[in-house]
Amino acid sequence: MAERDIVVIGASAGGVEAVAALIEALPADFPAAVFVVVHFPPHVTSVLPRIISRRGSMEAEHAVDGAPIELGRVYVAPPDMHLLLETGHMRLVRGPRENNTRPAVDPLFRSAARAYGPRVIAIVLSGNLDDGSAGLIAVKKRGGLAVVQDPDDALYPGMPSSAIRNAQVDHVVPLGGMAELLTQKAGEAVQEPETHPEAGLYGQETRIAEMDRDALESDRAGAPSAFACPECHGVLWEVQDGDLTRFRCRVGHAYSMENLLAGQSASLDAALWTAYRALEERAALTDRMAVRMRERNQPALATRYEEQTRETLSRAEAIRRVLTSGSQDIPVSERGPREQNVAD
Numbered sequence: 001m002a003e004r005d006i007v008v009i010g011a012s013a014g015g016v017e018a019v020a021a022l023i024e025a026l027p028a029d030f031p032a033a034v035f036v037v038v039h040f041p042p043h044v045t046s047v048l049p050r051i052i053s054r055r056g057s058m059e060a061e062h063a064v065d066g067a068p069i070e071l072g073r074v075y076v077a078p079p080d081m082h083l084l085l086e087t088g089h090m091r092l093v094r095g096p097r098e099n100n101t102r103p104a105v106d107p108l109f110r111s112a113a114r115a116y117g118p119r120v121i122a123i124v125l126s127g128n129l130d131d132g133s134a135g136l137i138a139v140k141k142r143g144g145l146a147v148v149q150d151p152d153d154a155l156y157p158g159m160p161s162s163a164i165r166n167a168q169v170d171h172v173v174p175l176g177g178m179a180e181l182l183t184q185k186a187g188e189a190v191q192e193p194e195t196h197p198e199a200g201l202y203g204q205e206t207r208i209a210e211m212d213r214d215a216l217e218s219d220r221a222g223a224p225s226a227f228a229c230p231e232c233h234g235v236l237w238e239v240q241d242g243d244l245t246r247f248r249c250r251v252g253h254a255y256s257m258e259n260l261l262a263g264q265s266a267s268l269d270a271a272l273w274t275a276y277r278a279l280e281e282r283a284a285l286t287d288r289m290a291v292r293m294r295e296r297n298q299p300a301l302a303t304r305y306e307e308q309t310r311e312t313l314s315r316a317e318a319i320r321r322v323l324t325s326g327s328q329d330i331p332v333s334e335r336g337p338r339e340q341n342v343a344d
Contacts, residue, residue, distance in 0.1 A: 006085070015127055017103070023052050060075075083107070112144075136166075207317065236249050276323060
């Protein structure tokens, strides 16, 4: 008979404080291994293991690729690396970003569900958007336990709220009561993992996170959608996972609907800045050519270049207004004729 001895925790904004407070309250003889993913920018130094070790009685460290799993220890995903679990050991991979981030919560949860099934306790803490919801669904489908911080108690309620909406959550508790719940549930006897119809899907997605060529080239689950990947611009396949709709492209980038919208917004912003820069450069060049034509006593050409400069600056101004307002919803009545042509 197996026991619940794998705890996976996911958090984003507000997550450092929440994770540290939770693990601080766990006993030194906690009978499970704890794995943590908190979203960090790729080029920062994470001191989360040091914070956890200093505040609590459990030893924490950054996960090491291929290292064995030891009960009673805390393993933290380092920046810019996905943390995955396999039977008896852990993996660190620099695979495709999921939900616009690496490390991401879903790959950890999904790989834990695949390897350990009902032995897993998955926890979603404070964070924006909805990373962790798909992974929590995988944990539940494989017989694991789903625990979510009460959104009213979270500094940022987005991730907990999404988990509650989309997954069959077992416990919704404030952070202050979570350690007591984990102490009760860790070590409980469970049935050994059984084969599940969707275990193959989770295995394939785990291998995609590892950039396994066979998995990347295999048939995709779901159907091609009308959307392009914001990161690589490839076609996104749409997968219906319970009540959650999610997307994955050919090279492995994955998104929930909320994170796809966020990714599209970032791509649109970058495109607008590129267009604004190109128009400003063009206006500077045509203005320079107009000056040169005046110097060469060619007034007709000079007038033509001056007109091009005015048109180009008008278009650049329309884009500048979009960028500074943070919205494309500039009323048509506020645009000039040239602005309407460009923006519409």
